[in-house]
Amino acid sequence: MTNGTEISTERETTDRGTILDFPHLLQVAEQRAEEFASAEPFKHIVIDDFLDADSLDRILSVFPSPDPERTTVRWRNMDANTKDGLPAQRGKLDFSPRESGGKDLSNEFYVAPPIRQLFWELNSSTFLRFLEKLTGIPHLLPDPHMQGGGIHQIRRGGLLRVHADFNKHPIFGLDRRLNFLLYLNRDWKDEYEGHLELWSKDMKRCERRIAPIAGRAVVFTTLTDSYHGHPRALNCPEDMTRKSIAMYYYTNGRPEEEQHPPHATLWQRLPEEEEELRPVE
Numbered sequence: 001m002t003n004g005t006e007i008s009t010e011r012e013t014t015d016r017g018t019i020l021d022f023p024h025l026l027q028v029a030e031q032r033a034e035e036f037a038s039a040e041p042f043k044h045i046v047i048d049d050f051l052d053a054d055s056l057d058r059i060l061s062v063f064p065s066p067d068p069e070r071t072t073v074r075w076r077n078m079d080a081n082t083k084d085g086l087p088a089q090r091g092k093l094d095f096s097p098r099e100s101g102g103k104d105l106s107n108e109f110y111v112a113p114p115i116r117q118l119f120w121e122l123n124s125s126t127f128l129r130f131l132e133k134l135t136g137i138p139h140l141l142p143d144p145h146m147q148g149g150g151i152h153q154i155r156r157g158g159l160l161r162v163h164a165d166f167n168k169h170p171i172f173g174l175d176r177r178l179n180f181l182l183y184l185n186r187d188w189k190d191e192y193e194g195h196l197e198l199w200s201k202d203m204k205r206c207e208r209r210i211a212p213i214a215g216r217a218v219v220f221t222t223l224t225d226s227y228h229g230h231p232r233a234l235n236c237p238e239d240m241t242r243k244s245i246a247m248y249y250y251t252n253g254r255p256e257e258e259q260h261p262p263h264a265t266l267w268q269r270l271p272e273e274e275e276e277l278r279p280v281e
Contacts, residue, residue, distance in 0.1 A: 019055045019118045022126050029133035036134055036219070041200045041207040041227075044220035045134065050182060051215045060184055060214070062112030066093055066153055066241055072110040073151075082161070082267045091158020091234065093241075095150040108146075115151065115245075122180065122247045131249060134219065137177055141250045143169065149248050153241040154194070154234060161267050162199050162229035165222050165248075168262040174250035176222045183212035184243040192236040199227035203268050212242055222248070224260045227268055 028047060036045040051059065064071040078092040095111070108116060121127060123142035131140055143149065147170060154160070167176050181196065188194070188211060195209040196218060210218060212230075220226060234242055 018121060019051070019058065019114065020121050020127065021052055021055075022130070025050075025127075025130045026133065029130050033134055033136065037136065041198055042221055042223060042225070043135070044198065044208075044218060046210055047217045047219070048213075049215050050217035056184070056215050058114040059118060060186070060243075062114055063153075063184060063243055064095070064111065064151070066155065074110070086161065086267075086269070086273070087159065088161045088163075088265075088267050089159065091155040092160065093153050093155070095152070111151070118245070119146070119150075119247075122245075128249070131178060131180075131219070135178060135221070137251065139251055140177065141174060141252070143248055143250060145171065146247065147171065149246040151243075151245050153243045154230075155241055156234050156236050156238055158242070159231055159233050160229045162197065162203070162227050162231050162270065163268055164224055164226050164228075164266040166262075166264050167222065167224060167260060169250055172250070174252055175254040176248055177251050177254060178249040179218075179220050179222050179226075179228075180247040180249065181218045182245040183216045183218075184214055184245070185212050185240075186214040188213050188236075188242075192234060192240075192242075193232040194230050194234050194236070194242045195232070196228060196230055197232075199229075199268070201225040201227070203227060204271060212244065223258060224263070224266065229268075231270060 032045060032047075036043055039045060064073040064075070066075065068075065073095055075093040075095060078094045079090050080088045082088045108119065123144055128140045128142065132138055148166070165176060165179065168174070169176065185194075190211065194212050196212065197206045198208040198210070198220070199206050210216070220228070230242075236242065
């Protein structure tokens with residue numbers, strides 16, 4: 001609601017004409033910027049209730065089924081191994097906006113309007129202002145192609161090995177600076193696994209485990225040693241998937257101390273896997 005030129009920062013669940021509650025998010029950014037800056041093992045923040053109940057209902061009601069017979073979205077099976085044969089990602093279904101579906105339209109236009117609207121809002125100048133206030137990173141740029149991003153879901157038994165992400169946009173050459181993850185899993189239990197794990201820079205320990213519960217968002221810096229993943233195989237029921245939306249943000253250049261040569265995804269071994277490789281004396 002407005003009062004003159006002022007915008008209320010109280011959370012509302014009424015129809016704003018948007019999926020995101022931008023006044024609320026801008027308030028969150030101002031209140032929690034220091035928390036983001038001081039987080040370990042790398043800068044990050046967890047925001048619960050990122051979506052209010054009404055918006056969450058709208059998104060979940062139209063989230064595409066993993067069954068190709070029940071959706072117009074062209075899911076891609078992203079199963080892959082590392083060069084030495086370890087599972088890098090398993091059970092992952094990826095939605096690629098750049099694939100046309102053979103009809104000269106981006107796949108973006110085959111998702112339901114609430115998800116399409118959310119994509120556009122997450123790439124909007126107002127959301128970039130929220131991220132800049134929260135993280136202190138100026139001049140952020142969105143990726144309208146959502147290279148590697150968009151909507152994802154992972155089936156029972158699936159996983160994503162701990163890794164650091166590619167650091168340059170493969171088309172534009174921009175520097176990747178932030179990851180944004182939004183989870184959409186109602187009634188998710190700890191025993192289902194699928195927690196986002198944030199690992200130390202030396203890959204000796206997991207510093208934080210974050211359950212992928214509905215409405216929870218995570219924002220973190222994308223560095224060559226921002227090691228993260230969900231390496232524990234999902235133990236959810238067969239009829240459930242781990243649902244999420246991922247968006248990535250860039251700048252034209254980055255601080256000198258963060259610069260590294262361009263690299264693809266840097267997959268990591270867990271400590272117990274390293275232990276298995278040690279020769280028996």
